[in-house]
Amino acid sequence: MMTIAPTEKPLPCFFFSHGSTAMLARRSAPAAYWEQVGRQALEQGVERIVIMGAHWETLDDAIRVSANPDPQKQPVAWVHPKEYEDFVLNPDVKFASTVQSLLQEAGFDVSLDTKFEQVHDTFMILKWMFPGGKSLPHVVVSHNARCDPHYHLRIGAALRPLRHQKCLLIGSGGAVHNLYRNAWPQVVFFRDSFALTRPPEQWAIDFGEAFSNVVTQNTGPRLRKAMSRLMSHPQYRDAQGTDDHFMSALFIAGATGELEDSGNRNYAGAECWELLNMRNSQFQFGDWPQEPHVTPILQSMREASFDRSIM
C-alpha cells in the first residue's frame, strides 16, 4: 500500500455528466470545462485520479477496482477511433491496491480486476482533461448493479481521505440522462446530438434544476441525504431511465458529505443539452486549495456547444 503525506486542505471533487458518445469528439461547453479542470488539477498539484463511471458495474454485493496495466478501450459509437485510440490512459495499478485497501477497511467486498476494459464514460473525460494526450495516473472504481444509494454514499465516504492525498475524485454519470426519452432523429440522420429542434421537455428542466439545487444548497451530511432523496423525486424515473448514471453522483456526495464538509460551497459548472432531453451538467464540490478556488465558466465554454464551424 502506497503511503502519501496528507495535505491540510482537501481537494474538491467533481461530478461530470458525460452525455452521449458524441461528446468525445465534439467540443462542447462541458468539454471545455473538463479541460479547464484538468489544467487546474495540474496547477494545484494533483498527482492521480480516482473515477467512478456509469458503464462498469459489478453484480451481487461487490465492487471492483481497475488493475489492468494496459486496458483496451471499448469501441465508441458514432466516433471515429482516431479521436481516442492514441490517448494514453496511464492506469495506476500500484495505487489500485491503496484504493482496494481503503474500501476493504470500510467493509466492502472489493477485488482488483486485471482484465478491466475501459469504457468511454471515463476515458472521454480524461481525454478532454488532458489534451496533451496522456492522462494523469488514474484508477477506476465500478459501481454496484443493485444501485443502492447508501452503498454508493459509503464508497465515497471510504475514499474521502484520498482528497488529502493529492488525489482527485471524479464521478462520471448524468444529471438528466434517460436514453428512452431522448429524441434520436437528429443524431441518427444528421450525426448531430446538439441540435435542438424544440425546447427540452419540462420534466427534464425541472429535474435538472432539482439536481442542481441539491448540490449547490446542501453541504455536509445534508448533501448526502438530499442526493439520496433525489431517487424518490417524482420526476426521478423520467430523468434517469436506469440508475447507473446516478450512482457516481452519490459516490461524490459521499466523498464530500462529512460533518467537516459542512458549510463548504458546491458549484454548478458548465453544461449543455443533447438529444433534446439530456442535460449534461457539471458540478464542483468544495474549493480548490489555491486560487482560483472555483473552476471558472468561461464565455468560450458557453459558446462551444453552438460552434457550427466543425460540422
Ligand SMILES: [Fe+2]
Ligand atoms: Fe453514459
